[in-house]
Amino acid sequence: MAIMPNTPNAVAEPMMIAVLGAAGRMGSTVCDAIESAGDLVLGPRLDVGDDVATLADSGAAVAVDFTVPSATEANVHALIDAGLHAVVGTTGWTEESLGRVRTHLADDGRGLGVLIAPNFALSAVLAMRFAAQAARYFESAEVIELHHPNKVDAPSGTAVHTARAIAAVRAQAGLAAGPDATETTLDGARGAVVDGVHVHAVRLRGLVAHEEVLFGNPGEQLTIRTDSFERSSFMPGVLLAVRAVAEHPGLTVGLDGYLDLG
Numbered sequence: 001m002a003i004m005p006n007t008p009n010a011v012a013e014p015m016m017i018a019v020l021g022a023a024g025r026m027g028s029t030v031c032d033a034i035e036s037a038g039d040l041v042l043g044p045r046l047d048v049g050d051d052v053a054t055l056a057d058s059g060a061a062v063a064v065d066f067t068v069p070s071a072t073e074a075n076v077h078a079l080i081d082a083g084l085h086a087v088v089g090t091t092g093w094t095e096e097s098l099g100r101v102r103t104h105l106a107d108d109g110r111g112l113g114v115l116i117a118p119n120f121a122l123s124a125v126l127a128m129r130f131a132a133q134a135a136r137y138f139e140s141a142e143v144i145e146l147h148h149p150n151k152v153d154a155p156s157g158t159a160v161h162t163a164r165a166i167a168a169v170r171a172q173a174g175l176a177a178g179p180d181a182t183e184t185t186l187d188g189a190r191g192a193v194v195d196g197v198h199v200h201a202v203r204l205r206g207l208v209a210h211e212e213v214l215f216g217n218p219g220e221q222l223t224i225r226t227d228s229f230e231r232s233s234f235m236p237g238v239l240l241a242v243r244a245v246a247e248h249p250g251l252t253v254g255l256d257g258y259l260d261l262g
């Protein structure tokens with residue numbers, strides 16, 4: 001008897017996933033996670049110099065990109081052209097580059113999904129959400145991100161995303177700029193400023209990925225902290241995204257877009 005698709009007895013084909021940046025710290029961890037997942041099969045592993053267009057005929061339905069900020073946008077456009085859904089963890093995205101991906105997806109018209117998420121760790125996703133919830137209630141807000149010293153960019157994508165969200169909530173609530181009478185004697189002493197929110201970057205041997213969001217009022221402080229001690233912390237989020245991206249046509253920014261966080 002033939003087993004028809006979508007019947008209780010049907011055996012689903014494992015979905016094939018390509019990985020870009022497969023030789024890197026995150027890419028290699030993603031390859032291992034896909035190989036350990038029963039419902040997924042690891043497809044082509046691409047790294048620097050490989051042609052994304054070859055994925056069109058590879059059988060891969062989804063590609064995961066953990067490459068470098070200077071390459072990721074071109075990779076995503078090439079993935080859309082090749083007809084693959086994309087799950088992207090690489091940092092460096094701006095409103096302009098996100099807008100170009102949105103336009104490309106709309107022009108393409110095939111209903112492809114792209115998720116670009118600054119952080120796939122649940123603790124970080126929740127920290128960003130809690131920071132946005134707290135932002136309207138405090139005079140002062142600053143972000144400190146702490147990472148391994150091999151990280152190529154600063155400030156982290158997570159810190160930029162956190163700061164932008166805090167700034168948007170503060171603006172909506174009509175809050176003035178945070179109080180700060182400092183006259184700096186050295187450039188950079190107060191960190192970078194993202195939409196008016198100060199962001200500080202620490203690089204320290206032994207760290208993986210960490211962030212503190214500090215909120216201050218007269219006589220009180222709220223600290224929200226997230227720690228990724230191992231890259232395994234990002235894998236449940238990456239696998240969730242890989243499985244869900246085809247159900248979310250268009251561009252989604254942030255894993256919270258795929259979660260029911262209320």
Ligand SMILES: NC(=O)C1=CN([C@@H]2O[C@H](COP(=O)(O)OP(=O)(O)OC[C@H]3O[C@@H](n4cnc5c(N)ncnc54)[C@H](O)[C@@H]3O)[C@@H](O)[C@H]2O)C=CC1
Nearest residue numbers: 021023024025026047048066067071089090091118119120
């Ligand atoms: N969203 C998230 O949860 C996380 C995001 N990241 C981000 O992921 C990115 C990668 O981080 P790591 O794996 O630590 O870096 P890495 O330097 O270990 O790996 C990057 C890899 O990309 C490759 N690569 C460079 N250009 C490429 C291209 N054009 N096509 C294909 N491969 C290319 C490199 O050869 C390297 O193997 C960074 O932007 C980092 O901030 C890192 C951890 C978690």
Ligand SMILES: O=C(O)C1=N[C@H](C(=O)O)C[C@H](O)C1
Nearest residue numbers: 091118119151156157158209
């Ligand atoms: O490079 C890293 O390691 C990380 N990059 C992402 C970022 O820049 O926010 C996510 C996480 O912080 C780890």
